[in-house]
Amino acid sequence: MREIEGGITAPRGFEAAGVHCGIKKAHPDLALIYSSSPAVACGMFTTNKVKAAPIQVSLRKLRNRQAQAIVVNSGNANTCTGRQGIKDAEEMAAMAARELQISEDEVLVASTGVIGKSLPLSKIAEGIRGASQSLSPQGGGEAARAILTTDTTAKEISVETDIAGRGKRKVRIGGICKGAGMISPNLATMLCFITTDACITPDALQEATRSAAGKSFNQISVDGDMSTNDTLLVLANGLAGNKRIKTWRKKKKTRVKDENFDLFSRALDFVLIHLAKLIISDGEGATKFIEVKVNGAPFPKDARRIARAVANSNLVKAALAGASPNWGRVMAALGAAHTKINPDKVDIYFDDLRVVKRGMGAGTKDKILRDLLRSKDIRITIDLNQGKNSTTFWGCDLTEKYVRINKSYL
C-alpha cells in the first residue's frame, strides 16, 4: 500500500466539485461527489438521539446499499428542523439526481453548520447546478474545501493497494473529512466521505467500514461533545476490476477469510485513521496532539473507557496545554473511568519516561517532564498490568482559545 495523489477523485470513475452558493458568506459551501457507475454504498452516523434531517434521509436511501452520488452543504446543519427539514433534505437529493440524470434513490445527502435554521433551497439548487457542471476527475480538493466549516485546513488522502486474483489489481481508496470543531455556535459535525474503485460486496464493505471506524473516528475526541450530524459515507464502484472482495470465501467446503478483505481493510483503516488524526490536529484551539495508549487491561472495554476518560478530561487537557507535569491528573482521570482496575498496579509513561510506577510517583524531575511536555506531540502510555487488552485513543489539549471560540456568537 502506498499514498497517491488525488483524494476522493483518485479512484477510477469518481468526479467531484466544490462551489460557493451563498449559504456561507465567502467560502465554498457545496460539494458534489459522483461515480460514473452505481456503487456499493454504506454509512455510519452519529448515535446522538438528535439526528440531522439529512442523516434520516441518507439512512433510508442506504437500505438498498447502492448509491451513485453524494451532495453535501456546509453552513447549515438542517438539524432540529422538523418535517420541513426532512422534505428539504429529500429535495436537495432530488435536485442533484435531476442534474446528474440518475435516480434520486442513488443520491446520499449530508449537511453541516448552524442548528435550527431552514435550508436555503434556492441557493442550494444553484450550487448543485454549478457543481454538476464543474464535476471533474481532478475535483477532489475542491470538494474537500467545500465541506469545511471552521476547520483551518482541508483534509484529504488517497492510497493504492494490490488486491490478488485475476492478475494483481491496484485498488484505490480516497477520503475527505471535516473536523468536529464546533467553532461558530451550533456548528457541529464530523463529516467523512470515502470513495474506492474496489469491487466488493455490500457486506464486506460494511464490515470493513465498521471496523475501520472503530479504530479511527470512534477513538478520537476534541471535547467529548457528540454532534447531531456526524456522517461517514463510503462508495465502492468496482471499476478497479479486481476479483470481488468478500468477508469470507469458500475453500474446500469450509468458510475461510478472504485475504483480499484483509488487504482492503488495512488500506481503509489507514485512510480513516489518517483522516481522524487530521481532525484532532485541527481541533478547536488545539496546540497539541495527544495519543493515549492503554495496555494491560482486563477487558477491551476497560482499555477503551480509560483511554477515553483520560483523553477527555478537561484537567488533563488543560494541564497538557500548559506543559504542566501533572501525572496526578492522569491517575485521577483513569480512576474515575467506570472500571474495576486496581490503581496500585498502574505504570504511566509520558513519551518513554516513566512518571508513575505501581500507582506512585516514579520520582521523575519536574523540569525534565516539563521540557518533554512542551512538545506538540505527546504520547501518554498507561500500563495497567492487569490483563492483555490494549487500545489507542487520540485527543488534543484544552486551551483558552477553545473557550474563546465557543463563547462567541455567530
Add this chain to the structure above:
Amino acid sequence: MREIEGGITAPRGFEAAGVHCGIKKAHPDLALIYSSSPAVACGMFTTNKVKAAPIQVSLRKLRNRQAQAIVVNSGNANTCTGRQGIKDAEEMAAMAARELQISEDEVLVASTGVIGKSLPLSKIAEGIRGASQSLSPQGGGEAARAILTTDTTAKEISVETDIAGRGKRKVRIGGICKGAGMISPNLATMLCFITTDACITPDALQEATRSAAGKSFNQISVDGDMSTNDTLLVLANGLAGNKRIKTWRKKKKTRVKDENFDLFSRALDFVLIHLAKLIISDGEGATKFIEVKVNGAPFPKDARRIARAVANSNLVKAALAGASPNWGRVMAALGAAHTKINPDKVDIYFDDLRVVKRGMGAGTKDKILRDLLRSKDIRITIDLNQGKNSTTFWGCDLTEKYVRINKSYL
C-alpha cells in the same frame, strides 16, 4: 427550620480550630473538629478507583460507626502515596487522638492538595498540637478557612430545626465544605464536614446522609472530573437531648416512618444543597451559576443522565460563558446522553422563555435571549414531555480563566 450563626460549632458540644502549620506557605492548612462526647458517625467518599490514603483509613475507622474528632489538612492530598501514605494518615489520626486524649479509633482523617507527595508529618504534628490548644466553640469559621485550597471564599452554614417528642427539642446542624476547584495542578477535592447535636441512630444518620448527598453533591459538577479525595463526614453527638431519631418506628405492631426522621432529613438536605451550591458558585473561573432542570423523563435515570450531560457539556458551558443563545448545543448535549428519549417532543426554556418547542426552534429573538443569558444565574428547563420523572442539577460556565488556572504549574 431556620438559619443560625456558628457553622460547625453551632451544634452543642462541638469545638473546632484552624491553624497554619506550614504545608502551605501563608494560609491556614490544618483543621480540627472535636465533639465533647462520642458521636454517631458516617461518611461518603469518592467512587474514584484511585482513593486517597486518608479515605482508606477513615473507611476503616467508620466501621464502628462512632467518632469524636476529625483532623483535616490542606495543601497535600496524601494520594498515590502507597503504604507509607496509609501509615501517615494513621499516624495523623493517632497524633490527634493523643492530643485530645481519646481513642485513635475515634479520629477520622481527611486531606486535600497535591497528589503524589508524602505528608510532612512533623509539620502536621505541630499543627495538631496548636489546633487542639485553640479548640473553641467559636472555631467553626477558622476550621472552614483551614480546609480551603484555592477556593476564593470559606463555605459554611448552620440551621436549627424542631424535633418532636420529650417536649420540642431544637436540633442544630452545621456544615463546612471546600470546592472541587482543582486550581493548582493535582489539587483535587470536595471535602464536607457536618456536625449535629441530634440524637439519631447510625442507620438513620447514614440514610439521611445518603439521601441528602444524592440531592446535593451528586447533582453538581464544575468540570466533570472526579477527585481522588472527595469526602463527606457527619458527626451526630446527641447533645440536643431529643428523642432518638430512627428511620422507622413501631406503631401498633406495624412499621411506620419516623416523622422526626423527615424533619431531620429536610434540614440536612437544606444544609448539603446550600453547601453544594456554594461550591458551584465558587467553581474555577466560573462567572455563572447554571441550574439544569429536567422534567417529563420516562425514568429517573434518564432525567439524571440528561441533566448531567447538559451541565457537563463544554460547548454548552462555553456558550453560556459568552451569553451566546445556542439552544442547539443544549439539544446536541441532551441527545448525546445515553437514553432512549424522543427529541421531537422536547421543549427547552432559558429561564421562563421557551427557546425550543417540540424539538424545533421556538423563534425566540436572539437579542432577547442574549440579554437574558447575560445574567449570572441561568436556569435551563428541559421538558422532555415523555414521562413523569424530574431532576435538578447545578453547574457553572467554562471560561478562559478555568483553562488558565489549570494550565499553570504549582
